[in-house]
Amino acid sequence: MNAQEIRIAASSLRLHLAMLKLFRYRVTSTAGVAEELRDRLAHREENFLTSVERLVFANPRSPYRALLEVAGYDWPMLRQLVLTRGLDAALDQLRVDSVYVRVGEFKGLEPAVRRGRTFRFQERDFANPHISGVLRAQSGGTRTRRTQSDISAEEFLEWVKFRLWLLEGYGLRERDVVIWANLPEGLRYLLQETSTGRRAICFTLLRPPGLGYVLLVLAARVLSGRPVPFLRSARAAQAVELARYISKTNTPRGTLVSTFDSSAVRLVIAAEEAGIDMGDVVFWIGGEPLTPLKHQQFARHGHRVVSMFAFSEFGVAAWSCPRGEEADDLHVLTDRVALRQYTRPVGQNGTTVSSYLFTSLLPYTRHVMINVESGDYGKLGKRRCGCFLDEAGFSLHMHTILSFEKLTAEGMTFIGPGLITLLEEDLPREFGGDSRHYQLVEGEDGRGLTRLFLLVSPQVGPVDEDALRERVLGAIADRHLLSRRGRTIGRIWRGADTIYLLRREPLATESGKVLHLHTARGALLADAAIPPDSQQQR
Numbered sequence: 074m075n076a077q078e079i080r081i082a083a084s085s086l087r088l089h090l091a092m093l094k095l096f097r098y099r100v101t102s103t104a105g106v107a108e109e110l111r112d113r114l115a116h117r118e119e120n121f122l123t124s125v126e127r128l129v130f131a132n133p134r135s136p137y138r139a140l141l142e143v144a145g146y147d148w149p150m151l152r153q154l155v156l157t158r159g160l161d162a163a164l165d166q167l168r169v170d171s172v173y174v175r176v177g178e179f180k181g182l183e184p185a186v187r188r189g190r191t192f193r194f195q196e197r198d199f200a201n202p203h204i205s206g207v208l209r210a211q212s213g214g215t216r217t218r219r220t221q222s223d224i225s226a227e228e229f230l231e232w233v234k235f236r237l238w239l240l241e242g243y244g245l246r247e248r249d250v251v252i253w254a255n256l257p258e259g260l261r262y263l264l265q266e267t268s269t270g271r272r273a274i275c276f277t278l279l280r281p282p283g284l285g286y287v288l289l290v291l292a293a294r295v296l297s298g299r300p301v302p303f304l305r306s307a308r309a310a311q312a313v314e315l316a317r318y319i320s321k322t323n324t325p326r327g328t329l330v331s332t333f334d335s336s337a338v339r340l341v342i343a344a345e346e347a348g349i350d351m352g353d354v355v356f357w358i359g360g361e362p363l364t365p366l367k368h369q370q371f372a373r374h375g376h377r378v379v380s381m382f383a384f385s386e387f388g389v390a391a392w393s394c395p396r397g398e399e400a401d402d403l404h405v406l407t408d409r410v411a412l413r414q415y416t417r418p419v420g421q422n423g424t425t426v427s428s429y430l431f432t433s434l435l436p437y438t439r440h441v442m443i444n445v446e447s448g449d450y451g452k453l454g455k456r457r458c459g460c461f462l463d464e465a466g467f468s469l470h471m472h473t474i475l476s477f478e479k480l481t482a483e484g485m486t487f488i489g490p491g492l493i494t495l496l497e498e499d500l501p502r503e504f505g506g507d508s509r510h511y512q513l514v515e516g517e518d519g520r521g522l523t524r525l526f527l528l529v530s531p532q533v534g535p536v537d538e539d540a541l542r543e544r545v546l547g548a549i550a551d552r553h554l555l556s557r558r559g560r561t562i563g564r565i566w567r568g569a570d571t572i573y574l575l576r577r578e579p580l581a582t583e584s585g586k587v588l589h590l591h592t593a594r595g596a597l598l599a600d601a602a603i604p605p606d607s608q609q610q611r
C-alpha cells in the first residue's frame with residue numbers, strides 16, 4: 074500500500090464509521106417539512122446572501138472572491154444588486170459580468186480567463202469550507218488545514234425527513250425497498266431506509282461486498298436494533314436473479330427499486346425475457362436522463378417511475394413531477410438551488426447550447442456554487458401542474474435534459490473537455506479523417522439501454538474498429554480526473570458493451586452543426602443502420 078492508498082483507506086474508514094453512528098437514529102414523522110420548504114422559498118435572497126457572506130467573503134480561498142473582484146463587486150454592491158433586482162435577475166447580471174464557472178474550470182481541467190486575467194481553479198477550491206464531501210467537517214481552528222469530524226446528524230436527518238416527505242407525496246411510503254447500486258452509496262441508501270424504519274435490502278452492482286461491509290452491517294444491527302440485511306451482489310449480467318428475488322419477496326404493499334436508469338431497464342428486460350412477474354414495482358431512479366424510450370419500457374410493464382436530477386458536486390437538484398408532460402419533467406428544488414441558463418459554445422465548430430447554471434443557496438451545500446455549469450442543457454420554465462411539489466411551492470420545471478460535456482451510461486458519468494480533444498484531434502490524427510468525422514452520441518438501443526455510439530464518417534475510409542473502440546475506452550479511463558474512477562468506468566462500459574461503433578456521418582444538431590457529444594434520444598433508431606436489439610457484434 075502506498076501513501077495515497079493508505080489515505081484513501083483511512084478516509085473510507087472514517088466515512089463508514091461516521092455513517093455507522095447514524096444507524097441509531099429514527100425518522101418517522103415528516104412534521105414541519107412543508108413549513109420549512111415554504112420558509113426557505115420565501116427567503117431565497119436572504120439565504121443566498123448569508124451563504125455568500127459566510128462561504129465566499131469570509132473565505133480568502135474562495136474562487137468567487139477573485140471572480141467577483143475582477144467583475145468589480147464588493148460585498149455591499151453584491152448585496153445591493155440582489156436586494157434591488159431579485160435573485161434570478163441578479164444572477165443573470167453576475168453572469169453577464171463574467172461571474173460564472175464552466176464545468177471544465179470547476180474540475181480544474183481548463184483555466185478560467187476573465188477580463189484579461191487567468192485563474193486556475195481546482196474542484197476542492199469550491200468545496201464548502203465547513204463541509205467535506207458528504208461528511209460534515211468542522212473547521213479546526215485554522216482555515217488552511219481542515220479537520221474532519223462527524224456527519225452532522227441534524228443535516229443528515231433533515232435529508233432523510235425530506236426524502237420521507239417525498240415518498241409520502243408520491244404515495245410510496247409503505248413500500249419495501251430494493252437498492253441496486255454501487256458502494257459506498259448503496260450503504261448510504263440502506264442507512265436512509267433503515268432510519269425511517271422501512272424494510273430494505275441492498276444489492277451491489279459492481280463487485281461483491283468485502284468483509285469490511287459484513288462487519289459494518291453487524292455493527293449497524295447492534296446500533297439500530299433492527300435486522301439490517303447483509304449486502305448482496307447482483308452484477309448487471311445477473312439482473313434476472315434480482316428479478317426473481319423481487320418476484321419472490323414482493324408483497325401486496327409493493328416494492329420500490331432504487332437504482333440507475335439503465336440498470337432499471339435491464340431489470341425490466343431480464344424479467345420479461347425470463348417470463349418473471351415481479352409484481353407491483355415502482356422504480357426510483359437517477360444518474361442518467363430518463364428518456365421517452367426508457368419511460369415507455371417501464372410504462373409498458375405497468376411500472377411507475379420516480380426520477381431525479383442530481384450531480385455529485387451538488388446532490389439532488391430536481392425531482393420528477395407526477396403529472397409530468399415529458400418523460401423527464403422535473404421540479405427544480407428552488408429552495409436550495411437557483412437555476413439559470415446561458416448560451417455557450419461547445420467544441421470548435423460554432424455549435425451552441427443553452428447550458429444550465431446552478432447556484433447554491435443553503436449554508437451546508439457540498440460545493441459553493443454561483444452560476445456553475447453541470448455540463449447539462451435543456452428546457453426550463455415555470456408551470457403550474459397541481460402536483461404535491463407544485464403545491465409545496467416548486468413551480469420551476471426542467472425537462473428534455475441533455476449533456477454536452479459528459480457521457481453517462483450504466484450509472485457511470487465521464488466528464489471532461491478531453492473528450493472533445495479526443496474526437497476533434499486525436500482520432501483524426503491516429504485513424505484518419507478530420508475534426509468533422511467523429512462524434513460520440515449518447516443514445517439508446519431499441520430496448521432503452523443506454524449506449525454510446527461512436528459515429529465514424531465513411532469518408533475516413535477503412536479503420537480497425539476494435540482498435541478504435543479500445544482507443545476511446547482507453548481515453549475515457551486515462552482522462553478521467555480520478556484515475557481509479559476512470560478505470561472503473563472503462564471496465565463497466567467494456568463489460569456492458571456500452572460503446573457501439575457506427576459507420577455513418579455524424580448527426581447535425583437543430584442548428585445544422587455537428588455537436589460532438591450529442592444526446593440523440595432515439596434519433597439514431599430512426600436510422601435503419603441499427604438493429605432494434607443492438608447487441609455488439611464482436
Ligand SMILES: [Zn+2]
Nearest residue numbers: 394395458460
Ligand atoms: Zn408537478
